[in-house]
Amino acid sequence: MIVEEMNILTTVFLRYDMEKIYYPNSVLLTKPISNFYRSPDMSDVVDFTIDASTSVKNVAALKKAIQTVSKFLSY
Numbered sequence: 001m002i003v004e005e006m007n008i009l010t011t012v013f014l015r016y017d018m019e020k021i022y023y024p025n026s027v028l029l030t031k032p033i034s035n036f037y038r039s040p041d042m043s044d045v046v047d048f049t050i051d052a053s054t055s056v057k058n059v060a061a062l063k064k065a066i067q068t069v070s071k072f073l074s075y
Helices: 056-073
Strands: 001-004 011-015 022-025
Touching: none
Parallel strands: none
Antiparallel strands: 001 011, 011 022
């Protein structure tokens, strides 16, 4: 089956014969689910500018904060 739609309370699957099957998410929570067709790895880029008068100390603090957030988001 293919996931067609995900909602707060239900998930809609599309079967091979195009039948839509509605499952409550509370039921899916208790079932093992296999994903044979995973999406490719995805990434995002954020460009920003730092003023030339920014101190080295502030640049280092910013770099450390970005690395900390980056580690958190990669999980």
